[in-house]
Amino acid sequence: MTHLIEVEGVSKAFGGVIANNAITMSVEKGSITGLIGPNGSGKTTLFNSIVGFHPIDDGSIRFRGQEISRLRVPQIARLGLLRTFQQTRIFKKLNCVDNMYAALSHREGHFAGMFAKKSGEAEERAEHLLDFVGLYQKRKLRAGDLSFGQQKLLEFAMAVMNEPEVLLLDEPTAGINPTLINGLIDRLRLANEQFGLTLFVIEHNMRVIMNLAQHIYCLAHGELLADGSPRELQEDQRVIDAYLGAH
Amino acid sequence: MAPSETASQARVGLGMPAWLKSSSDGWTLFFMLALVCLCLVAISENARNNLTILEVAWQQNIQLLLDGLFIGAIFAFAAYGLALVWGVMNVKNLCQGEYVIMGGYISYCMYANGIHPFFGFPVAIVLMFGFGWLMYFLVIKRVIDRDLFTSLLATFGIAIVLQQGLNLIFGPEVQTARSGLPTATITIGGGSFTFAWIKLAAFLMCGADAGRLALVIVLFMKRSRMGQAIRATAQDPRAARVMGIDTGKVYAFTYSLNAAICGAAGVLIAMIWVIQPFYGITHSIRSFVVVTAAGFGNLPGVITAGLGLGVAEQYSGFVLGADFQQATVVGLLLLVLIWRQIVENKYRRVVE
Amino acid sequence: MLKDKIERPGYLLIAVLGLIAPMVFPAYVQQIAMLWIMIVFALTWDAMGGQMGYNSLGNIFFFGAGMYMAAVAQIWPWYDVGEYTDPAGALKTSFTIGQYFTGLALGIVMAAVGSVILAVLFGLIVFGLRGPYFAIGTLGIAIAAGELIGAWDWVGGGGGIRLPVFPSGTDADPLFRVPFGAITSADLQGIFFYWACFLLAAATFFFFRWLYTTRFGLMLNAIRDDETKSEALGIRTTLYKTIAWSMSAFFLGISGALFGNIIGFIEPLEVAFPTVTFGIFMVLMALLGGKGTLWGPVIGATLFHVIKEVTWTHLLGWQWVVLGLLIVLTVVFFQQGIVGWIQERRPEWFGIGVDRGTAGQQADAAGKIAR
Numbered sequence: 001m002t003h004l005i006e007v008e009g010v011s012k013a014f015g016g017v018i019a020n021n022a023i024t025m026s027v028e029k030g031s032i033t034g035l036i037g038p039n040g041s042g043k044t045t046l047f048n049s050i051v052g053f054h055p056i057d058d059g060s061i062r063f064r065g066q067e068i069s070r071l072r073v074p075q076i077a078r079l080g081l082l083r084t085f086q087q088t089r090i091f092k093k094l095n096c097v098d099n100m101y102a103a104l105s106h107r108e109g110h111f112a113g114m115f116a117k118k119s120g121e122a123e124e125r126a127e128h129l130l131d132f133v134g135l136y137q138k139r140k141l142r143a144g145d146l147s148f149g150q151q152k153l154l155e156f157a158m159a160v161m162n163e164p165e166v167l168l169l170d171e172p173t174a175g176i177n178p179t180l181i182n183g184l185i186d187r188l189r190l191a192n193e194q195f196g197l198t199l200f201v202i203e204h205n206m207r208v209i210m211n212l213a214q215h216i217y218c219l220a221h222g223e224l225l226a227d228g229s230p231r232e233l234q235e236d237q238r239v240i241d242a243y244l245g246a247h
Numbered sequence: 248m249a250p251s252e253t254a255s256q257a258r259v260g261l262g263m264p265a266w267l268k269s270s271s272d273g274w275t276l277f278f279m280l281a282l283v284c285l286c287l288v289a290i291s292e293n294a295r296n297n298l299t300i301l302e303v304a305w306q307q308n309i310q311l312l313l314d315g316l317f318i319g320a321i322f323a324f325a326a327y328g329l330a331l332v333w334g335v336m337n338v339k340n341l342c343q344g345e346y347v348i349m350g351g352y353i354s355y356c357m358y359a360n361g362i363h364p365f366f367g368f369p370v371a372i373v374l375m376f377g378f379g380w381l382m383y384f385l386v387i388k389r390v391i392d393r394d395l396f397t398s399l400l401a402t403f404g405i406a407i408v409l410q411q412g413l414n415l416i417f418g419p420e421v422q423t424a425r426s427g428l429p430t431a432t433i434t435i436g437g438g439s440f441t442f443a444w445i446k447l448a449a450f451l452m453c454g455a456d457a458g459r460l461a462l463v464i465v466l467f468m469k470r471s472r473m474g475q476a477i478r479a480t481a482q483d484p485r486a487a488r489v490m491g492i493d494t495g496k497v498y499a500f501t502y503s504l505n506a507a508i509c510g511a512a513g514v515l516i517a518m519i520w521v522i523q524p525f526y527g528i529t530h531s532i533r534s535f536v537v538v539t540a541a542g543f544g545n546l547p548g549v550i551t552a553g554l555g556l557g558v559a560e561q562y563s564g565f566v567l568g569a570d571f572q573q574a575t576v577v578g579l580l581l582l583v584l585i586w587r588q589i590v591e592n593k594y595r596r597v598v599e
Numbered sequence: 600m601l602k603d604k605i606e607r608p609g610y611l612l613i614a615v616l617g618l619i620a621p622m623v624f625p626a627y628v629q630q631i632a633m634l635w636i637m638i639v640f641a642l643t644w645d646a647m648g649g650q651m652g653y654n655s656l657g658n659i660f661f662f663g664a665g666m667y668m669a670a671v672a673q674i675w676p677w678y679d680v681g682e683y684t685d686p687a688g689a690l691k692t693s694f695t696i697g698q699y700f701t702g703l704a705l706g707i708v709m710a711a712v713g714s715v716i717l718a719v720l721f722g723l724i725v726f727g728l729r730g731p732y733f734a735i736g737t738l739g740i741a742i743a744a745g746e747l748i749g750a751w752d753w754v755g756g757g758g759g760i761r762l763p764v765f766p767s768g769t770d771a772d773p774l775f776r777v778p779f780g781a782i783t784s785a786d787l788q789g790i791f792f793y794w795a796c797f798l799l800a801a802a803t804f805f806f807f808r809w810l811y812t813t814r815f816g817l818m819l820n821a822i823r824d825d826e827t828k829s830e831a832l833g834i835r836t837t838l839y840k841t842i843a844w845s846m847s848a849f850f851l852g853i854s855g856a857l858f859g860n861i862i863g864f865i866e867p868l869e870v871a872f873p874t875v876t877f878g879i880f881m882v883l884m885a886l887l888g889g890k891g892t893l894w895g896p897v898i899g900a901t902l903f904h905v906i907k908e909v910t911w912t913h914l915l916g917w918q919w920v921v922l923g924l925l926i927v928l929t930v931v932f933f934q935q936g937i938v939g940w941i942q943e944r945r946p947e948w949f950g951i952g953v954d955r956g957t958a959g960q961q962a963d964a965a966g967k968i969a970r
Contacts, residue, residue, distance in 0.1 A: 051831065054595050072595060077833030085831070091824035093891075094817070095951065101814070102821040106833040114839075115813045140950055162832060339731040389931045395730045396654040397930055400882065403656070404926030407875060411919035528875075532742075535735055574746035580739045581724065588727035599729035 004029045004166055004198055005050065005081070010059035010069075012042075012049055019045040021222045022059070027166065032192050032199045034213030034230075036206075038242055042222040043202045044086060047168050051083045052076045063166075078107050080165035084172065086202075088151045092144030096135055096154055099143050100126035103158035126161060133157045133187060149176040153184070160191055166198040167191075173205050181205070185212055210234065218242065279582055284563075297566045311561045317519065319557020323550045324512040325530060326537035328505035330549055333538060335481045335501045336391060338398045342382075342406035344530030346506050349409065350375055350513020351424075351522035352417060358424035364518050367424070371510035379506025383499045391498060406527060413524035424517040477501060532576050540583045617797045621790045628789040632861060634904045635793075635800035637884060639854045641896030642803050643847040644881040649890030650816065651843055652823030654730075657737030658847060659878035660721075660744050661714045663871030665852030666859040667748060668713040669706030670760045676702060684755035694763045702763060707856045714852025715845045722841040729826075738874065745872030759866030762859055765791070792861045799857065803850045808893055810846070819843055823891070879926065886929050889936030898937055 005027040012020040019042045027033045037043050049056045052073045061069040068076050077083075091099050101118055130136050133153040138146060143154060152172065159167050172188065173181045185208060191197045203209040209216065210230040217227045220242040226233060233239050301307055325347050332340050353374060354367025386405060390398045467474040479487040480497045488494050516522060516530075537556055541548030556579065563575040587598045617635075621628045640662075648654040674683050677698055682690045694702065725736045749757040765788035810816050818839050821829045829836050859865045872878075880903065888899020911918045935943060942949050 052595070055593070073830045074833050074835060077831055082833075083831055085828070089825050089828040089831070091821050091828065093824050094820055098817055098820070102817055102829070102834075103832050104814075106835065114815050114818075114842075115810075117813055118817075142951060158832070339735070386927055386931060393934070396648075396734060397934065399731045399734055400654075400886075401927055401930045403879070404923045404930060407879070407923030407926065408920050409923075411917075411923060415916060415920070528742075532735075532739070539732070568750075570750045571746070574743055574750070577739045577743040577746065581736065581743065584728060584732060584736045584739070585724050587732075588724070592727060597727050597729050598732045 002029050003027070004064060005200070006060075006062040006065075007046070007050065008060045008062070010046070010049055010061060011057045012045055012054070013057055018222050020049065020056075023219070023222075023224050025217050025224065025227065027198060027200050028215070030192075030196055030198055031215060032188070032201065032213045034209045034216035035200065035202045035219065036204070036209060036216060036233075036239075037219035037225070041219040041242075043219055044170060045222075046219070047083060047170055047202065051081060051168060074106075077162075077164075078105075080107070080163075081168070082159050082162055082164035082166070083168035084155050084159055084170055086170040086174070088148065088155050088175075090143045090151050090155050090158070092142065094143060095141060096130055096139040096143055096146075097123065097126050099154060099158055100129060100161050103161040105162050129157045129161055130154075132160075134183070149180055152176055153180075156184070156187070160195070160197070163195075164197070166200060169199060169201045171202055171204060173203065173208050181208065188212060279586060280559075280579075283578065283582065284566075291567065293568060294566050297568075301566070307565070311565055312558060315558030315561035316554050317557070318561070319554035320550075321512050321515050321519075321553075322530075322533050322537060322556050323553025324515075325509050326534040326541075326549050326553050327546065328508035328512075329534040330538045330541070330545075331508075332502060332505045335477055336387075336498050337395070338387060338391060338402070338502075339395060339535075340502075340505065341399055341402040341531055342409060342527070343505075343509060343534045344527030344532070345406045345409035345413075346375060346379070346509035346527075347513040347516060347530045348413065348522050348524065348527040349378070350510030351517035352413060352422075352513075353510065354514040354517045355417075355422050355424045355522065358517075364424035364514065367514040367517070368511060371514045372507045375510030375513075376503045376507040378510075379503035380499055382506070383502040387502055388495065388498070406531065410524050410527050417524060419524060421521045421523045422517070423521045424514075473497070473500065529573050529576055532580055536576065536580045536583055539580070539587065614801070617801070618794075621793050625786070628786075628793050629861065630908055632789070632793040632796040634901065635796040636854050636858055637880065637900040637904045638800045638897050639796075639803045639850055640877065640881040641884040641888065641900040642807055643850050645885040645890055645892075645896040646807055646810075646819070646843055646847050648882065649885055649892070649895070650811065650823060651819040651840065652826075653840065653844075654734050654882070655737040656734045656878065656882070657739070657741035657874070658851060658881055659872060659874055660737070660741040661718065661848040661851035662855040662858070662877065663741075663744060663748070663867070664717055665710035665714045665855030666865055666871045667754055667760075667855075668852070669703075669710040669856030670762055670859055670865060671754065672706040672709035673699075673702035673763055674760075676705065681753050684753065684758075684760050686755075686758045692763070694766060696766045699763055699766045703860065706860075707853055710852040710856035711849050714848035714855075718845040718848035719841055722837075722844050726837055726840050738878075741872055741874045741878060745867045745874070748867040748871065755866070757867065759864055759870070761864050762862075764863070765860075789861075792857055795857050796854075796861075799850065799853055804897065806846075806850075811893060815839070815842075820891075879922075883922075883926055883929060886934065886936055889938030889940070889942070892936075892938040892942070895936050895938040902937075 003026040007023060007025045009022045009024055010020055011018070011022055023042075023046060035043050035046070048054055049069070050061055052068065052071050052075070056069050059069070060067060063076070063079055063081050066079070068079065068081070071079075091102055094102065101122060104122060127136060127139060130139050133156060135146075135150060135154060135157070138150070143151065146154065152175065156169075156172065159169075169188075173184060176184060188199060188201075189212065192199055199212075201209065201213065203212075213230060215227065216230055216233050218225045218233060218236075218239050220238075225242055226236045226239050228236070301311075325343060328346075329340055329343050332338050350367075350371040353371040354364040357367050357370065358364045382405060386401055387398070390401045469475075476487065476492045476494075476497050477500070479490070479492055480494050484494050487497075513522070533556060537549055537552040541552040556576075559579060560572065560575055564572050567575070584598065591598050620631050624631065640658075644655065644658050647658065671680055674680050677694065678690065678692060683692065721740055725733055725740070728736050748754060754760060765784055767784045818829070818834055821832075821834060822836055822839060826836055855871070859870070862870060865871055884899040884903045885896045886899070887903055888897065889895030907918075910921075914921055933940070942951075
């Protein structure tokens with residue numbers, strides 16, 4: 001197994017608040033890795049640090065052995081490290097198919113490609129991916145007119161469309177109704193198995209993350225509290241204390 | 248390479264030139280300013296001559312500094328109004344300068360009718376408060392929830408209506424409302440500078456008013472129901488609305504207060520400087536320069552930036568010539584915006 | 600579809616009307632030429648403001664910059680520019696037909712290329728700004744340009760530049776003889792620049808029409824809807840923004856070069872960098888027609904220009920007040936514009952709606968994605 005993402009001693013403070021303190025972790029290629037922790041424990045901050053949303057104060061972040069902590073968001077995304085947002089972000093005035101087009105990979109940077117027409121092949125892929133998340137019939141609707149859950153599914157489909165190597169999902173099931181959650185988990189697992197997509201998931205829903213992930217990291221108060229398999233974490237007294245509020 | 252070395256490099260090496268990394272943000276701005284000034288001076292013989300005058304007749308510096316501070320105090324005054332509206336309502340008010348000019352014309356009208364322009368203060372404050380209220384209910388109320396460009400464009404539209412309306416009523420001539428206060432010429436070390444009492448009076452009044460205003464506002468914000476409502480609305484209008492605060496009233500009051508502050512500033516401008524229907528846009532840009540440099544909700548910053556802007560304008564007017572006055576204001580705006588971008592870029596953010 | 604049926608005849612009709620307009624309405628050649636320039640204004644503003652969501656208040660900068668660069672390029676090969684623009688006017692000038700048209704061609708190329716270079720340079724200092732800051736920053740650039748040109752004696756300063764006169768020999772030159780019967784060179788100038796403006800407007804329209812069907816157009820929309828998301832997807836946002844601005848600048852620069860030659864005399868504040876007239880017209884026309892659509896700016900510009908030309912002189916000095924009121928009213932009550940309003944009423948005309956068709960089995964679909 002190779003480490004795709006290696007986070008080493010990463011710290012990040014906002015003003016006086018230390019959001020992340022010397023966090024070290026790694027994500028293996030082809031795995032589904034989970035990241036849990038109580039509210040305000042620094043999970044999203046860590047995600048933002050990895051994808052280059054803000055500069056980090058200390059430490060190093062490597063993707064496929066390459067140092068990326070000095071790169072900006074679009075550069076990192078083009079390397080194949082993509083994220084979705086906690087507050088779902090899609091292109092609200094475009095229809096679903098155009099949203100998918102916009103998500104097409106920008107890795108090859110040739111000039112002519114910028115002015116290419118929409119290709120039939122890409123359209124087919126977009127429509128099949130929309131079908132994959134159950135949005136085929138709504139593909140000509142404006143994305144902003146979709147329900148919140150559907151927007152989440154669209155954002156996931158867009159991320160898959162981009163063909164990244166790793167996908168960082170920030171609370172993929174938040175705000176989705178329970179019946180849809182099962183469908184989403186199936187699709188996440190399918191994407192992982194069939195397309196070899198490595199997933200790194202922040203999740204509050206314990207049932208979801210314990211079923212999905214092979215390895216889980218737990219943060220509390222900006223520090224790495226524990227890591228291990230779902231079973232190990234479920235029995236870890238420190239994790240239970242962190243969630244039940246013991247300090 | 249050891250990981251810790253990589254890390255420390257990652258922290259400082261954000262694509263900034265070495266000389267910028269060690270300097271604080273304010274110095275960056277100062278540096279850019281000095282560089283631009285040097286470039287302008289280097290290419291213009293006229294400017295070099297004027298600089299020599301400043302060196303030889305050093306008393307001129309006192310004159311420029313005093314005039315700059317006097318004028319700058321008024322800029323800070325109007326900018327404070329903008330910061331208030333910007334912070335509380337998130338409206339970028341582009342007709343700020345027109346309110347100033349309107350206040351100026353109110354005092355000019357009184358002067359033209361034989362009333363001392365000092366009495367313009369209460370009249371301008373009351374009238375402009377009412378006018379702000381009217382504008383709020385006619386226009387601002389309807390754009391406040393829309394995107395920011397909408398409010399910017401709507402206020403720009405108001406600005407055009409007002410400046411053209413003033414032009415139709417008063418004509419395009421430059422006007423001033425003379426206060427009748429004497430000037431004194433002071434001689435130091437063989438050189439002399441003139442000292443207009445009205446300017447000092449305006450400065451003190453601005454200072455006193457700003458102080459009094461600050462005191463009143465601090466008390467008002469802390470103690471009164473309305474003040475608490477304004478603070479709550481500034482933080483989260485939706486939550487404030489849910490808690491039963493009439494945010495519409497808060498907005499109306501804030502906007503009217505801003506118009507009144509601008510009106511008062513205009514009375515001073517008319518007395519110590521000149522007014523003209525189309526000078527409003529420059530005043531608006533001045534307010535933007537000050538607020539962009541200082542940030543809203545930062546009263547000391549607004550005052551410092553306002554005074555600094557006044558002095559910078561006086562110096563550039565003297566060294567580069569009066570033709571460059573508006574260019575100086577706009578140039579400062581661009582410099583401040585570039586500076587903000589450099590600072591934000593360090594944190595991988597944009598200016599928004 | 601209705602669209603396919605009316606599209607071709609529609610374009611043909613507009614093309615024919617546009618070409619023969621100077622013969623049918625010889626008295627209004629300049630006004631109609633102005634209409635084409637207004638359409639260029641609205642289209643280029645909309646590419647930024649409507650399609651990309653970057654509301655510039657200073658696009659007029661490229662109009663003026665193009666105008667001045669063209670003027671310099673028209674004079675510079677034959678005369679010393681400083682002497683030519685000297686207010687004392689000691690220099691006697693006359694341009695032969697060859698000199699005039701070589702200069703004009705050079706001027707248009709300079710205006711286009713120079714504006715693009717300026718757009719790239721100024722892109723460096725404005726594209727870290729968002730929303731209102733961008734609007735005010737660009738406004739600042741346009742105002743500063745007007746002020747600085749006004750203080751620059753080499754290009755005539757506040758006194759402006761008198762451009763080369765359309766050569767009087769052209770009416771006798773067989774190359775320019777047009778089927779109008781007897782015609783003066785002044786009329787010929789009007790018609791020549793009319794067609795140039797018409798060509799420019801058509802080129803601008805079809806260029807952006809093509810652009811919006813490409814991936815590039817989609818990227819502009821993506822940046823408008825959510826720039827943070829665009830960056831997170833790896834889109835080179837700064838590159839796209841700079842290129843889009845350069846495109847606007849390209850056409851605006853040429854329009855400035857043409858406008859300067861139509862007017863014959865240029866000066867910095869009223870003609871070249873009129874931020875509160877043409878500069879704000881651009882925004883108003885695009886908003887009026889419906890921003891973010893292809894036809895919106897064209898319709899808005901036509902409507903605004905016609906209303907303006909018909910009513911302006913009857914308003915007796917109140918026209919600028921009316922302009923301000925129009926801005927406020929449009930922004931407050933009619934922000935979606937004409938095309939946007941139709942789109943709200945009839946979304947199906949624009950292909951928006953739920954598709955009841957199905958796309959086969961999901962398992963099948965999943966197999967295909969794997970490629």
